[in-house]
Amino acid sequence: MAAQPLLEVRDLGKRFAARAGRDAPAWVIQGLSFSVNDGEFLTIIGPSGSGKTTLLNMIAQIDTASSGTVRFQSQSAPLNDPKSLNPGLSCQIGYVTQEDNLLPWRTTLQNVLFPLRVQGRLNDKTRAHAETLIRAVGLAGFESHFPHELSGGMRKRASLIRTLVYDPPVILMDEPFGALDAQTRAQLQEDLLRLWELGRKTIIFVTHDIAEAIALGDRTLVLSRAPARVAGEHAITIPRPRDIRGIMGHPEFGTLYQSIRAQVQ
Amino acid sequence: MPARKPIESSDAAELRPAPGRSALRSRIDRLLVLVVLLAIWVALSATLGSYWVGSPWGVVTRLGIDLWSSVWHALGFLAGTGWTESPLGLTTRPTNLASGGEILIHASYTLFEAVAGFLIGAIPAAALPFLLRRLPIVTAIIDPFMVGGYGAPKLALAPLFILWFGIGIESKIALVAITVFFIVYFSALAGIRALDAKLVQMAQVAGASERAVARHIVFPGAVPYIFTGFRIAMPYSIGGAVIAELISANRGLGYLIQLGAMNFDTTGVFVALVAVTCIVFVGNWSVDVVERWLLRWRPPADAKAELAS
Numbered sequence: 216m217a218a219q220p221l222l223e224v225r226d227l228g229k230r231f232a233a234r235a236g237r238d239a240p241a242w243v244i245q246g247l248s249f250s251v252n253d254g255e256f257l258t259i260i261g262p263s264g265s266g267k268t269t270l271l272n273m274i275a276q277i278d279t280a281s282s283g284t285v286r287f288q289s290q291s292a293p294l295n296d297p298k299s300l301n302p303g304l305s306c307q308i309g310y311v312t313q314e315d316n317l318l319p320w321r322t323t324l325q326n327v328l329f330p331l332r333v334q335g336r337l338n339d340k341t342r343a344h345a346e347t348l349i350r351a352v353g354l355a356g357f358e359s360h361f362p363h364e365l366s367g368g369m370r371k372r373a374s375l376i377r378t379l380v381y382d383p384p385v386i387l388m389d390e391p392f393g394a395l396d397a398q399t400r401a402q403l404q405e406d407l408l409r410l411w412e413l414g415r416k417t418i419i420f421v422t423h424d425i426a427e428a429i430a431l432g433d434r435t436l437v438l439s440r441a442p443a444r445v446a447g448e449h450a451i452t453i454p455r456p457r458d459i460r461g462i463m464g465h466p467e468f469g470t471l472y473q474s475i476r477a478q479v480q
Numbered sequence: 481m482p483a484r485k486p487i488e489s490s491d492a493a494e495l496r497p498a499p500g501r502s503a504l505r506s507r508i509d510r511l512l513v514l515v516v517l518l519a520i521w522v523a524l525s526a527t528l529g530s531y532w533v534g535s536p537w538g539v540v541t542r543l544g545i546d547l548w549s550s551v552w553h554a555l556g557f558l559a560g561t562g563w564t565e566s567p568l569g570l571t572t573r574p575t576n577l578a579s580g581g582e583i584l585i586h587a588s589y590t591l592f593e594a595v596a597g598f599l600i601g602a603i604p605a606a607a608l609p610f611l612l613r614r615l616p617i618v619t620a621i622i623d624p625f626m627v628g629g630y631g632a633p634k635l636a637l638a639p640l641f642i643l644w645f646g647i648g649i650e651s652k653i654a655l656v657a658i659t660v661f662f663i664v665y666f667s668a669l670a671g672i673r674a675l676d677a678k679l680v681q682m683a684q685v686a687g688a689s690e691r692a693v694a695r696h697i698v699f700p701g702a703v704p705y706i707f708t709g710f711r712i713a714m715p716y717s718i719g720g721a722v723i724a725e726l727i728s729a730n731r732g733l734g735y736l737i738q739l740g741a742m743n744f745d746t747t748g749v750f751v752a753l754v755a756v757t758c759i760v761f762v763g764n765w766s767v768d769v770v771e772r773w774l775l776r777w778r779p780p781a782d783a784k785a786e787l788a789s
Contacts, residue, residue, distance in 0.1 A: 277681045303685035316682040320700040320777040330686035333696065363779040381686070 219289065220250035221417050222274070222385055227283035228442075229269050243269055245442035247283070251385075254415040258428035261438030262479060267421040268313065270443070271387045274419070275310045276300045287385070306334060309383035311391045315374035317362040323373050324349070324358035330381040341380070348376040352406050368399035372406070379410060388420045392427070404431060404459045412456060425475050429453070430462045435471075437478040447478040534747035542751050546583040587755050589732040593649050593721040594759070597656020602713060605664035606706050609672045613698065614690075619669075630662040638724045652724040652732070659720045660713040667709025671702030704778070707771045714763045722756055733759075 227247040233239050243266040251257050261267050272278035273294060274285055280294035287307065293299050303310065317326045327345050331337040349355055352372040362370055371391060378386055392400045408431065411418060422428050428435045429451055437447035453467050462468055518536055525535040612619045638655050645651035679697050688696065725734025733752045740748030 275685055277685060302681065303687060306687040308685070310682070310685045312678065312682065314678065316678050318679065318697065318700070320703075321696075322777075329683070329696070333683065333686060333688040333692040361777045363777075377686075 221253040221255075221288060222419075223250040223286040224248055224270075224274065225284050225286065227270070227273060227285065228281045229266065229273060229278075230281050242281075242442035245282075245444060247438075247444050249436055249445055249448075251417055251419060253384075253417055256411060256418045256420065256431060256433045258420045258422060258432030258435045259438060260422055260425060260428040260435060260475065260479060261443060262440055263423055265438045265441055266443040267423075267438065268389050271310065271389050271419070271421060275302060275308050275387055276304060277302045277310075303383070306330075306381060307384055309378035309381070309386040311375055311378050311386065311388040313389045313391070313393060315362070315370040317370055317373055317377075319362050322359045322361055323354060323365065323369075326362070326373055327377050327380055329377060334381060336381065345376070345380045348380055348410075351410065352376055368395055368403065371395065371399075371403060375403070375407065379414075382414070383416075385417045385419070388418060390422050391420075393422070393424075400427075401459050407431070408455075408457065408459065425472055425479065426463065428475070429468060429471050430457060430459050435475065437475055440480065446480075447475065449475060531744070531746060534750035538747045539750045539754060542747055543583065543754065546751070550582075550584040583736070583751065583755055586731055586733050586736050586752075587759065589649065590718065590721050590725065590734065590756070591759055593652040593724075593732065594656055594717040594763070596649075597653040597721065598660050598713065598717040600653065601657035601660030601717075602664045602710060605661045606668045606709070608665060609669040609702075610694065610698065613672055613694070626662065626665060629658075630666060634659040634662075635720065635723050638727050641724070642728050647728045647730065652721045652729070655724045656717045656720040659716050663713040663716065664706065664709040667712070668702060668706050671705025672698065674705065675701055703774055707767065707775070710767050711764070711771075714767055715760050718756060718760050718763060 225248050227244060228242055229244045230240050230242045247270065249257075259267060259270070269278060273280045276285075276292070276294070277300065279297050279300065283294075284291040285294060287304055292301060292304075317323075318329065321329065324345070327349060328337060328342065331341050331345070349358060352375065354369060354372055354376075357365060357369060362373070365373065375391060392403050395403065404427065420428075420431055432451050435449045435451060436445055437449070438444070439446040449471060451467075451471065453462070453465050521533070521536050525533040530538060609619075612622075634655065637658065638651070641651040641654045645654055675698055679701070680693055683693050683697055721732065722734040722737070725732035726738050727734075729735040729738075733756050736752040736755075737749050740746070740752060
């Protein structure tokens with residue numbers, strides 16, 4: 216373990232506001248603590264409804280926390296007041312959400328360039344970088360298509376590189392490949408690993424698919440049912456570069472899969 | 481990074497309905513409906529007499545003569561010769577429908593009133609919800625008054641506006657503006673309220689300022705709603721202008737209708753009505769063209785209907 220983790224989640228808790236005439240709501244997440252090192256690919260796995268999206272929303276500061284802190288580079292910000300939230304922590308935390316959230320009124324290229332444009336960083340160099348990424352994920356030729364003219368897989372790629380294009384040190388991913396067919400999903404996983412190995416960003420990748428968690432991550436956290444806390448932690452030592460399609464044949468895979476499955480309840 | 485061949489190109493960019501056959505078919509069907517309507521008109525005119533219902537032929541002849549004399553006057557004006565009176569001279573002459581050449585001038589008054597009133601009413605109405613977006617309390621405070629303004633019969637204000645602004649075009653513009661304002665305001669408000677919070681969050685995480693969010697997400701998202709408002713308000717703007725003219729005016733198509741009725745000139749009334757309808761058609765078409773261009777990012781309507789079903 217490195218001396219200082221890049222991102223540290225400590226005693227994080229969340230419960231949503233009570234509605235009139237109902238009992239006080241239960242905690243969705245309670246006492247959740249973990250840390251992520253610089254350049255680490257952390258996968259988080261948990262049953263549906265275990266607050267995975269809520270967790271990422273709190274780290275990205277688009278949602279408040281009911282208790283606990285998230286420290287980034289040893290700096291912690293207050294998370295309990297919606298007014299003091301700083302979404303994306305000044306462009307240091309990128310977030311690939313479950314839905315692609317492409318702007319329907321912008322073309323593929325405009326969507327990919329969107330973060331650069333609003334950050335005022337659109338120049339020849341960043342534009343060239345964006346075009347490289349577009350080619351790398353096979354979207355060349357679709358730059359001037361609108362999102363409704365793209366397939367689900369293509370929209371996903373566009374939303375993925377829209378976050379990669381401005382190079383945030385930490386990237387959160389919320390089941391980005393959840394709604395895709397197996398073939399497209401494997402393709403995108405390969406793309407993601409290839410891009411990651413070029414830059415070695417810090418990634419927190421949430422999924423409900425055990426095989427995906429093992430195939431992509433350096434380390435996997437297993438969350439319990441609500442209220443979510445860490446139910447298990449597994450270092451994944453399968454060497455990189457990994458062969459996504461052949462990963463199931465790796466000797467380590469079976470034992471990891473079994474022990475994770477036992478914890479995902 | 482190795483460039484990969486683009487995959488899935490087959491399932492992108494499909495779904496545009498082929499225009500050929502079905503468009504022709506619907507055009508033929510429309511023509512048939514037009515023929516049936518004309519037949520009913522001819523039959524009514526023949527049975528009741530052209531005193532009650534102007535005959536289509538009479539209307540077309542009158543309109544034709546009228547337009548022809550307008551062209552004639554315009555040519556004379558352009559040539560700068562003394563063949564005929566200039567069109568500007570016409571407006572000062574006592575109006576008489578039978579003399580011809582004046583329908584365009586009256587139509588242009590009505591059109592001007594409608595367009596000016598539309599712009600004066602619609603632009604602030606579309607802008608106001610954006611200005612109030614960050615002030616939900618103010619929006620809530622003015623809401624009942626806006627609902628009242630929306631519900632009040634604006635046409636009943638016409639006599640009041642004539643009292644205030646006189647019988648010139650100002651009173652008509654005012655009536656059109658207030659009619660259009662409330663329709664567009666509520667459409668634009670609906671557009672702001674339908675805002676997708678996830679897109680806003682995405683933009684904020686990507687570093688968008690409040691202004692960038694307004695420009696790149698709130699505004700384009702509200703445009704379809706604003707255009708729905710424009711589309712509804714457009715016929716009202718022409719209707720408002722005509723009705724204000726009916727009540728009191730000395731020019732405009734509403735005035736022609738009133739004049740025709742007072743002179744028992746049914747054909748004249750019909751001519752003016754046809755002209756009003758043509759203006760509404762052109763107005764609708766203009767909104768269509770602008771909307772299609774601004775909303776070219778939307779899936780074609782047919783594909784959307786298929787997805788919805």
